[in-house]
Amino acid sequence: LTLLPTTTTSSSATSGARRRLRWPRMDSSSSAYHRHRRKDKVVVIVGATGTGKSRLSVDIATRFPFSEIINSDKMQVYRGLDITTNKIPIHERLGVPHHLLGEVNPQNGEFTPSGFRSRGGSIVSDINSRRKLPLVVGGSNSFIHALLVDRFDPESDVFDGSSSTSISSEFRYNCCFLWVDVSLPVLSDYLSKRVDDMLDSGMLDELAEFYDPEAKDLEEDSAHRTGLRKAIGVPEFDRYFRKYPPPRGMVKVTDPKEEDAYEEAVTAIKDNTCQLVKRQIGKILNLKGAGWDLRRIDATEALRAAVTSENSGTNNKKWSEIWERQVVESSVKIVKRFLKE
Ligand code: ATP
Incomplete structure (x- = not known):
């Protein structure tokens, strides 16, 4: 909604035709103020x-250099387990400011959707007050819903089919939604490789350091886990570490039973990641069904090329060309139009 200034004539008749523009005076608590106030713009x-959401967010931020990224992945908000939770490495952030990425102390209990609404809301206001553009990026749809909706009920889970509260499509910001989508078979292939890459990059050592034998009894049942201890990789490798306690790392595994236990953990991580993907897609479709204007960007071809180039050992020029053309360019067009509105 655009607030047009009203034209008033000076009260003094002797001042002739001197006219000045004046904004309507409003009490900031009045409903008229809120109706007329321009909503902050947010790209989600x-x-x-x-x-490829993280990569796309940086690609967009480099095209619109006044952007700042707010992470909305509920595991990546915590400090620690950078490889396991797959946080975008610093060198790939290309200097773009990232908020709520590894900032929350995992010792302080669960970071909830309400917490995200309040911390994320302050960050959005701050970024906007500096006349910059917030890009909210991450896979936790409950966090995104909590942050954006006009009225939020912390007591209800809108993604739970039996909840009495439904997903609202009234937002407290002016939102532009990009939905990065990849066909499930291609994404599964890619994720399986990604888990192998994460293990090659030191995920096992990271998890060994995080392993807490004291937490064993409490966490046997995964429903009792909280915060970062729920991250995919932690429960799966805790099972392995209980049988084969760390330190391991550089020790070459020669015991076939231990090798089987290791493979079992890796397979469970891959399966659980695919289950997460299916749940996330279900929630995205719920948002769309509730009227959220999600603009679908198909990254299937780009990801297929990425997997193929890795398999064949060829360079990845082809995949980055496809990514640029099919994913970045279409997204940039949508954002450009949104910023002009
Ligand atoms: P939400 O339901 O809040 O939208 P979500 O999309 O992350 O969040 P959930 O179905 O709640 O999906 O699954 C969250 C679980 O997925 C976490 O408890 C964790 O096990 C796993 N998970 C999510 N993101 C990550 C991540 N970045 N790294 C590791 N595990 C993750």
Whole structure:
């Protein structure tokens, strides 16, 4: 809604035709104020894990250099387990400011959707007050819903089919939604490789350091886990570490039983990641069904090329060309139009 200034004539008749523009005076608590106030603009990137949201957010931020990124992945908000939760490495952030990425102390209990609404809301206001553009990026749709809706009920889970509260499509910001989508078979292939890459990059050592034998009894049942201890990789490798306690790392595994236990953990991680993807896609479709104007960006071809180039050992020029053309350019067009509105 655009607030047009009213034209008033100076009260003094002797001042002739001197006219001045005046904004209507409003009490900031009045409903008229809120109706007329321009809503802050926010670009939101949703999508399942592994679809390339983080990369796209940086690509968009480099095209619109006044952007700042707010992470909305509920595991990546915590400090620690950078490889396991797949946080975008610093060198790939290309200097773009990232908020709520590894900032929350995992010792302080669960970071909830309400917490995200309040911390994320302050960050959005701050970024806007500096006349910059917030890009909200991450796979946790409950966080995104909590942050954006006009009225939020912390007591209800809108994604739970039996909840009495439904997903609202009234937002407290002016939102532009990009939905990065990849066909499930291609994404599964990619994620399986990604888990192998994460293990090659030191995920096992990271998890060994995080392993807490004291937490064993409490966490046997995964429903009792909280915060970062729920991250995919932690429960799966805790099972392995209980049988084969760390330190391991550089020790070459020669015991076939231990090798089987290791493979079992890796397979469970891959399966659980695919389950997460399916849940996330279900929630995205719920948002769309509730009237959220999600603009679908298909990254299937780009990801297929990425997997193929890795398999064949060829360079990845082809995949980045496809990514640029099919994913970045279409997204940039949508954002450009939104910023002009
Ligand atoms: P939400 O339901 O809030 O939208 P979500 O999309 O992350 O969040 P959930 O179905 O709640 O999906 O699954 C969250 C679980 O997925 C976490 O408890 C964790 O096990 C796993 N998970 C999510 N993101 C990550 C991540 N970045 N790294 C590791 N595990 C993750």
